[in-house]
Every structure is written in C-alpha cells, then in structure tokens.
Amino acid sequence: MPVAALATVAAAVAVVAGIATPVATSTAAAPAGVTIVAGDAETTLSAVRVDGANVKFQGLTVRIPAAGEGVQAAAESTSGDLSITVSRSADGTVVVRTDKHEYAAASSSQAAPESHVAQAAAASTARANAAKTCTDSAYALSGWKLSSFKWYYNPAGAPAAVRAGAPASISAATTSLTRACGKKSIKLAPSYGGATAAAVQVGAAGNCTGNDGRNVIGWRAGSGRWLGMTCTYFKSINGRKTVTGTDTALNTQYKFFTSAKSCSGAYDLQSVVLHERGHSLGLNHVSQASHASAVMTPALAPCSVGKRSLGLGDYRGLAATYGVR
Structure with a gap:
C-alpha cells in the first residue's frame, strides 16, 4: 500500500555536519489509524510503502515499533547506501526518515582509486x-x-x-x-x-x-x-x-x-x-x-x-x- 504525502504541518530538526538545521515534516495516510510523519525534508513518503505492520523503502523493511521505540535498517551496497529509520512517539505517531546515496564512476569530485568500477x-x-x-x-x-x-x-x-x-x-x-x-x-x-x-x-x-x-x-x-x-x-x-x-x-x-x-x-x-x-x-x-x-x-x-x-x-x-x- 503506497503512502502518499498529504500536507506539511510542522518543523523538525536534523543534525548534519554537526549543525542543526530546520527541515519540513509531512503527514501521510496510513492503515489502521496510524499517522505517518516524514522526519526530514529528504524523506519522500511517496517512496515508502506500509504493508500491515511493516514499513518498506527501496528493498529495506522494518516493523512499526512500539511507542517510545525505534529501529533503523542501514545497508551499504555496491552502488551506494540506503537507510530507513522508523520511530514511534508516545501518542502513536510514526516518524519515518529515509536516506539514499548513490555514486558512479570517477568524476571531477571523486578520485579514481575510490571509483566503484x-x-x-x-x-x-x-x-x-x-x-x-x-x-x-x-x-x-x-x-x-x-x-x-x-x-x-x-x-x-x-x-x-x-x-x-x-x-x-x-x-x-x-x-x-x-x-x-x-x-x-x-x-x-x-x-x-x-x-x-x-x-x-x-x-x-x-x-x-x-x-x-x-x-x-x-x-x-x-x-x-x-x-x-x-x-x-x-x-x-x-x-x-x-x-x-x-x-x-x-x-x-x-x-x-x-x-x-x-x-x-x-x-x-x-x-x-x-x-x-x-x-x-x-x-x-x-x-x-x-x-x-x-x-x-x-x-x-x-x-x-x-x-x-x-x-x-x-x-x-x-x-x-x-x-x-
């Protein structure tokens, strides 16, 4: 069941390079009355699927945790990195963060010895x-x-x-x-x-x-x-x-x-x-x-x-x- 973003409702905080920066947060439709919220601006909820109690992103799957708990799946692949982090607040809101980095062959910004090829x-x-x-x-x-x-x-x-x-x-x-x-x-x-x-x-x-x-x-x-x-x-x-x-x-x-x-x-x-x-x-x-x-x-x-x-x-x-x- 695809999860579609509905509206921007709040702001969250992400720590990148040691500096806190404001990011957008979105709500999304979800089954069984569960509210799904995007935890940062990089997370696109339309790329996330909810299948019963499971949340899926680019082949990674985690179960929706209990209130006050969270789980991250992080994978290093031959073509980049993927991760999905799902946490649940005390009021039951489920916060989803996704991260996807890809890399290609050597370019002006990548030294040849570290090229994937x-x-x-x-x-x-x-x-x-x-x-x-x-x-x-x-x-x-x-x-x-x-x-x-x-x-x-x-x-x-x-x-x-x-x-x-x-x-x-x-x-x-x-x-x-x-x-x-x-x-x-x-x-x-x-x-x-x-x-x-x-x-x-x-x-x-x-x-x-x-x-x-x-x-x-x-x-x-x-x-x-x-x-x-x-x-x-x-x-x-x-x-x-x-x-x-x-x-x-x-x-x-x-x-x-x-x-x-x-x-x-x-x-x-x-x-x-x-x-x-x-x-x-x-x-x-x-x-x-x-x-x-x-x-x-x-x-x-x-x-x-x-x-x-x-x-x-x-x-x-x-x-x-x-x-x-």
Missing part, C-alpha cells in the same frame, strides 16, 4: 581525497547512543576465502572506532563476547527480523544488492535514544578479502564492518561528493583498503556522542 590485481591503499582525511570535520548523527558495546560473532556461513581471517578483521574494525588522526581516544569500550550460535537478526531480503538484545555480527546469503546491513533498535528514555540491540549481516553473494596482498573484484571486510559499526553507534551518511575521505560516505571500491580508519568527521561525530578520554 576500480579493479586491481593488488589491493589499493589509496583513499579518496586522502589529504582531507584529518581536516574534513563533517559528520551526521542518528541521535542515539550505544551505552555498552559487547558484541558477538556468528561464524556460520563465512566464505572460505575469509573464514580464518574474519574474526581479526572484524575486531580490528571495531577497535578502530575509538581513535583517529592522532586525537584523544573516544570513550568507547567495545568488548568481544566470543563466538555465538545466535542468529544475526537481518533477513536475506534486507529486513530487520527482531531484537534479542544481543549485538551480533555474522553472515547472510542476501538476495538484495547489499554488502553489509545493520539493524539497530533503540528506546527513547527521558528524551534520550538508547540502543537496545544492533546486528550486522555481511552478504555472502559478494566476495570479501581480509589481506591487502591480493584482490580480484572483492571488497575489504574491515572497511565494510567499520562503516556498519558507525551506523550502530549513531553515525549517519555524509555526502560522497563533498566528504569523500569519510568512512560514512557511500563509496567503497572493490580492492580498496583505504577506509580502514576513521576520518576526522567520523571521529568528531563519535566524540560528540560519547566524549573523549
């Missing part, structure tokens, strides 16, 4: 606009905080090419969240809970399937065009959004690598995980054209290991949320 016999360490990595301070926030980051790894279904190296790459990406550009360490203390048989609660089609309160990363034979997808659940407590569970799935229909020694059309596991971890911790996407060196841009080329560490903007967003030591 780049292929190499050996993995490239180049980073788009590398000179700006520690000078570009732009970031965007989702508005939530993960107070305790104990995570687990489910190795089931791991591709043979990365089975041995995956735990170390995932751990390295997670550790990289705490530092960047010679700055003070961020007050994050990710801890590894060990291997688990608990399922990653991300469906093959790009749907968030539930929240068991355990932060699991693992593998899924996805049917969508996504490299990695993260489902994050949160609650609003005393006006603050706190994460209650966040799972990340890595799509085995694509090839990954963990060693920078060689590559043939595969994607760097550590870089994909670092981007998805950013979503779990409350970072949103920033513009590829303007902030190409940031981890939270959509561009990740095959055979590139150029984004295994945070840029200054990524760091500043996490520091603003969690503080520094």
Whole structure:
C-alpha cells in the first residue's frame, strides 16, 4: 500500500555536519489509524510503502515499533547506501526518515582509486581525497547512543576465502572506532563476547527480523544488492535514544578479502564492518561528493583498503556522542 504525502504541518530538526538545521515534516495516510510523519525534508513518503505492520523503502523493511521505540535498517551496497529509520512517539505517531546515496564512476569530485568500477590485481591503499582525511570535520548523527558495546560473532556461513581471517578483521574494525588522526581516544569500550550460535537478526531480503538484545555480527546469503546491513533498535528514555540491540549481516553473494596482498573484484571486510559499526553507534551518511575521505560516505571500491580508519568527521561525530578520554 503506497503512502502518499498529504500536507506539511510542522518543523523538525536534523543534525548534519554537526549543525542543526530546520527541515519540513509531512503527514501521510496510513492503515489502521496510524499517522505517518516524514522526519526530514529528504524523506519522500511517496517512496515508502506500509504493508500491515511493516514499513518498506527501496528493498529495506522494518516493523512499526512500539511507542517510545525505534529501529533503523542501514545497508551499504555496491552502488551506494540506503537507510530507513522508523520511530514511534508516545501518542502513536510514526516518524519515518529515509536516506539514499548513490555514486558512479570517477568524476571531477571523486578520485579514481575510490571509483566503484576500480579493479586491481593488488589491493589499493589509496583513499579518496586522502589529504582531507584529518581536516574534513563533517559528520551526521542518528541521535542515539550505544551505552555498552559487547558484541558477538556468528561464524556460520563465512566464505572460505575469509573464514580464518574474519574474526581479526572484524575486531580490528571495531577497535578502530575509538581513535583517529592522532586525537584523544573516544570513550568507547567495545568488548568481544566470543563466538555465538545466535542468529544475526537481518533477513536475506534486507529486513530487520527482531531484537534479542544481543549485538551480533555474522553472515547472510542476501538476495538484495547489499554488502553489509545493520539493524539497530533503540528506546527513547527521558528524551534520550538508547540502543537496545544492533546486528550486522555481511552478504555472502559478494566476495570479501581480509589481506591487502591480493584482490580480484572483492571488497575489504574491515572497511565494510567499520562503516556498519558507525551506523550502530549513531553515525549517519555524509555526502560522497563533498566528504569523500569519510568512512560514512557511500563509496567503497572493490580492492580498496583505504577506509580502514576513521576520518576526522567520523571521529568528531563519535566524540560528540560519547566524549573523549
């Protein structure tokens, strides 16, 4: 059932590059008396479908949460990034935010080594606009905080090419969240809970399937065009959004690598995980054209290991949320 926007009724606030800016909010028709509201000016409700208790956008699906709760599905694909965030206020109003970033081949605003079409016999360490990595301070926030980051790894279904190296790459990406550009360490203390048989609660089609309160990363034979997808659940407590569970799935229909020694059309596991971890911790996407060196841009080329560490903007967003030591 398509959801059509009816009227602009209010103003909301979005945080982009650390600066609050006013945005328009729209109401929309919805089934069973549920009121759907667009949370920002970038969200077009005509592109959103409500199917019973499910809200769908560009192949991503989340269930309408309980009052005071929310969920985000964020996917990094071979052609860009998608996300949908659905939250429900105490009065039952459902707020929807969508985000879509696409990128193409190298242009004047994108360095060739980070082009989607780049292929190499050996993995490239180049980073788009590398000179700006520690000078570009732009970031965007989702508005939530993960107070305790104990995570687990489910190795089931791991591709043979990365089975041995995956735990170390995932751990390295997670550790990289705490530092960047010679700055003070961020007050994050990710801890590894060990291997688990608990399922990653991300469906093959790009749907968030539930929240068991355990932060699991693992593998899924996805049917969508996504490299990695993260489902994050949160609650609003005393006006603050706190994460209650966040799972990340890595799509085995694509090839990954963990060693920078060689590559043939595969994607760097550590870089994909670092981007998805950013979503779990409350970072949103920033513009590829303007902030190409940031981890939270959509561009990740095959055979590139150029984004295994945070840029200054990524760091500043996490520091603003969690503080520094």
